[in-house]
Amino acid sequence: MTIPTETAGQAPDESSALWLARLRADGAEREAALGELHELLLRAARFEIGRRRESLSHLRPGDHEELACQTADDALLAILAKLDDFRGESRFTTWAYKFALLEAGVKVRRRAWQGKEIPLEEEAWATFAGAARAERGAEDRELFAAIGEEIERSLGARQREVLVAIALNDVPIDVLAERLHSNRGAIYKNLHDARRKLRAALAERGFELDLYLDRKEER
Amino acid sequence: MSEPTGRRRGDGALLDALLGPGVPELGCDECFAELDRYVELELARREVDDLVPGMRAHLAGCPACAEEYRSLRDLLGADEVRAPR
Ligand SMILES: [Zn+2]
Numbered sequence: 001m002t003i004p005t006e007t008a009g010q011a012p013d014e015s016s017a018l019w020l021a022r023l024r025a026d027g028a029e030r031e032a033a034l035g036e037l038h039e040l041l042l043r044a045a046r047f048e049i050g051r052r053r054e055s056l057s058h059l060r061p062g063d064h065e066e067l068a069c070q071t072a073d074d075a076l077l078a079i080l081a082k083l084d085d086f087r088g089e090s091r092f093t094t095w096a097y098k099f100a101l102l103e104a105g106v107k108v109r110r111r112a113w114q115g116k117e118i119p120l121e122e123e124a125w126a127t128f129a130g131a132a133r134a135e136r137g138a139e140d141r142e143l144f145a146a147i148g149e150e151i152e153r154s155l156g157a158r159q160r161e162v163l164v165a166i167a168l169n170d171v172p173i174d175v176l177a178e179r180l181h182s183n184r185g186a187i188y189k190n191l192h193d194a195r196r197k198l199r200a201a202l203a204e205r206g207f208e209l210d211l212y213l214d215r216k217e218e219r
Numbered sequence: 220m221s222e223p224t225g226r227r228r229g230d231g232a233l234l235d236a237l238l239g240p241g242v243p244e245l246g247c248d249e250c251f252a253e254l255d256r257y258v259e260l261e262l263a264r265r266e267v268d269d270l271v272p273g274m275r276a277h278l279a280g281c282p283a284c285a286e287e288y289r290s291l292r293d294l295l296g297a298d299e300v301r302a303p304r
Contacts, residue, residue: 047294090255094295098254101290105283131233147237166282167236173247173283185247188281192246195239195280209238213231 012088019092023083038076040093044100045071048108055112071107075100109172118179121161124168143207150201159194166191235279244276250284258291262299 012020022033045068049056056064078099086095125148132144151160161180165171166187177187202209245253253271261267268275278285 044294047297048290051290051293090259094255094259094291097294098251098287098291101287101294102251105287105290109283143234163237167233173281184283188247192239192244192280195237195241199238199241209241213234213238213241 010088012086013091016086016088016092020083020086023080034076037079037096038072040096041072041075041079041100042068044097045069045075045104048101048104052105052108052112056108059111067107067111068104071100071103075103078103106174109174110178113172113175118165118171118176119169121164124164128168140212143202143212146202146205146207147198150198150205154197154201155194158190159197162187162190163194163198239280240276242276243273244280245273246277247281247284250274250277250281251287254284254288254291258288258295261292262295 011017019033019037022029023037024030025033046065049064049068049071053064056067059067075096079096082099086092128144128148132141132148151163155163162176165176166173173184173187173191176182177184180187199209253274257267257271257274260270278288
């Protein structure tokens, strides 16, 4: 998709321009800017790790701070490598924050799943069949049965694996990407293709999916 | 405006997770590239869906990107409270 960028090409605001200039300077000025940026990233990392505390309940308190420091370090490196990509479409600090939040999110999700097996497809199917049986209306049971059949029949092996892991087993995409030696973008592409195929197969069988989804929403 | 969420809630959540948003959407990399601009526009109460098409659909379909979106929005919100302009 192309994105209309009404703000594209505009110069960064004053404070963002100052950040860029200081980070591209030499010596003491750059050092100072790096220190301030690291502080900012640490704040974002602590914020993110703090709000995901319950998924990290197996960590000791000191581990949270260590994770926050690692996050800030990694985010700082990512930012410095991508400094030329900053187009001034937001404040520099907002742009920088997102790197820390991404790093923190990925680290927290991976920590939370460390040492955990990804559930097998068969287990997921048992859960799915249970959910399908619990549907009250005959129409809903029919739809769930068709979804089960089409997941088996219409999807490629990788598409099925990714859809089952993410949609049925709630495996975080970054955890799945790591185990499959892939990356988030590629795994999401698999997920997206699986969903598209599934929708097409169901539409072909006469299911009006938007009606189902709207009705579910209303309940 | 309903908030994009990756969390299970209600009856239709499983169907949503299986079937996705069903409309054109950004990929994860494009989503990350637009995230800072999107959140600032949203906080400025601009028409984000017109300005960054495909973003809301992606946030509805991708739990991980949706978490990062909510975090950035809330972090900026917390900054506003600390230092009102
Ligand atoms: Zn995504």
